[in-house]
Amino acid sequence: MSKLSLPIAAVLALGLxxxxxxxxxxxxxxxxxxxxxxxxxxxxxxxxxxxxxLAAGIFFGDHIATAAxxxxxxxxxxxxxxxxxxxxxxxxxxxxxxxxDGRAGQVLRALREIxxxxxxxxLEPTWRGSPDTGLLELITSGQADARLxxxxxxxxxxxxxxxxxxxxxxxxxxxxxxxxxxxxGKDTAPAAFVDAWRHVVxxxxxxxxxxxxxVFAPSAGNPHTHVHSGPSHWAWYGHWxxxxxxxxxxxxxxxxxxLAQGAWVPFIELVAGDAADRMLDDMIExxxxxxxxxxxFATSEHPHHAAAKARWIExxxxxxxRCSAIAGVVWFDMDKEADWHIDSSxxxxxxxxxxxxxxxxGPFGG
Numbered sequence: 001m002s003k004l005s006l007p008i009a010a011v012l013a014l015g016l017x018x019x020x021x022x023x024x025x026x027x028x029x030x031x032x033x034x035x036x037x038x039x040x041x042x043x044x045x046x047x048x049x050x051x052x053x054l055a056a057g058i059f060f061g062d063h064i065a066t067a068a069x070x071x072x073x074x075x076x077x078x079x080x081x082x083x084x085x086x087x088x089x090x091x092x093x094x095x096x097x098x099x100x101d102g103r104a105g106q107v108l109r110a111l112r113e114i115x116x117x118x119x120x121x122x123l124e125p126t127w128r129g130s131p132d133t134g135l136l137e138l139i140t141s142g143q144a145d146a147r148l149x150x151x152x153x154x155x156x157x158x159x160x161x162x163x164x165x166x167x168x169x170x171x172x173x174x175x176x177x178x179x180x181x182x183x184x185g186k187d188t189a190p191a192a193f194v195d196a197w198r199h200v201v202x203x204x205x206x207x208x209x210x211x212x213x214x215v216f217a218p219s220a221g222n223p224h225t226h227v228h229s230g231p232s233h234w235a236w237y238g239h240w241x242x243x244x245x246x247x248x249x250x251x252x253x254x255x256x257x258x259l260a261q262g263a264w265v266p267f268i269e270l271v272a273g274d275a276a277d278r279m280l281d282d283m284i285e286x287x288x289x290x291x292x293x294x295x296x297f298a299t300s301e302h303p304h305h306a307a308a309k310a311r312w313i314e315x316x317x318x319x320x321x322r323c324s325a326i327a328g329v330v331w332f333d334m335d336k337e338a339d340w341h342i343d344s345s346x347x348x349x350x351x352x353x354x355x356x357x358x359x360x361x362g363p364f365g366g
Contacts, residue, residue: 037269058331090107095127152205162212172240198243317352
């Protein structure tokens with residue numbers, strides 16, 4: 001089916017979230033008219049009071065792979081935007097070495113040395129030779145315990161300051177990760193995911209990783225329905241939720257990709273509209289005791305309006321800054337499915353600088 005023939009909810013949802021490692025967007029031509037979506041929604045949350053400023057974070061891209069490159073990237077960011085990012089995200093799996101001698105460990109230790117910066121790891125629960133199907137049951141049965149124990153020991157050695165871990169992100173999506181439904185059976189995948197998550201967290205806590213704060217990060221919306229479905233559908237994000245005892249932050253991933261979507265989607269619709277399954281509002285209402293971290297987030301440029309990205313950034317950060325439920329957000333600063341770079345235009349870089357200025361004071365408190 002041609003993407004342009006899909007209902008608008010499906011068009012929007014197809015572009016709501018794309019995986020860092022696996023997502024393959026369907027794109028349309030720059031000559032294709034881009035539908036302008038408008039919205040009168042507001043986030044259903046209390047204004048920010050004692051929670052402190054929004055923690056503005058960054059993922060620099062795959063080319064930043066060593067400790068030296070990370071130090072340089074943070075320094076350049078601070079020079080450009082007035083302060084270091086409060087959170088810096090990396091991507092690793094259980095095949096990576098988090099010890100002081102391993103590349104992953106060296107990068108995290110370099111981040112620990114930068115005042116005001118909290119590391120964030122998107123952790124894939126995979127390793128060399130791990131299966132494409134049945135992974136969740138394998139983890140729950142203890143087959144990854146030795147790897148989890150080593151990782152916990154090495155991460156604990158970073159010290160008591162918080163380390164954020166997004167475990168098996170975008171579990172509700174459809175890009176083919178071994179922790180998603182297609183690899184575990186849609187009828188059993190949510191419960192299997194809950195069991196595996198609890199096993200990972202429990203195992204790593206027992207091994208001493210008490211500095212880790214766990215972030216539950218689905219894709220915005222229900223990628224299996226592309227409309228507001230809520231708890232009645234098996235893939236609803238809440239069915240994958242491991243429980244308060246195993247989660248420190250809720251989260252979500254959301255991207256505005258105008259060419260892939262065929263539409264320009266305002267921030268509020270991207271995270272709380274019908275095509276987003278009203279996810280952010282639902283999280284705020286359903287889990288008032290858990291704050292929210294948008295672990296991947298960005299917009300492309302509008303193919304026909306040069307200032308649109310700048311205005312989108314200003315609107316998104318203004319709304320998040322006012323919302324007490326949102327602890328932080330990580331900008332996905334990479335040219336991948338689209339050019340997500342902050343500075344894809346001078347106007348967008350200026351808008352981002354102004355948006356994060358108030359969000360750059362002091363370390364992320366957790």
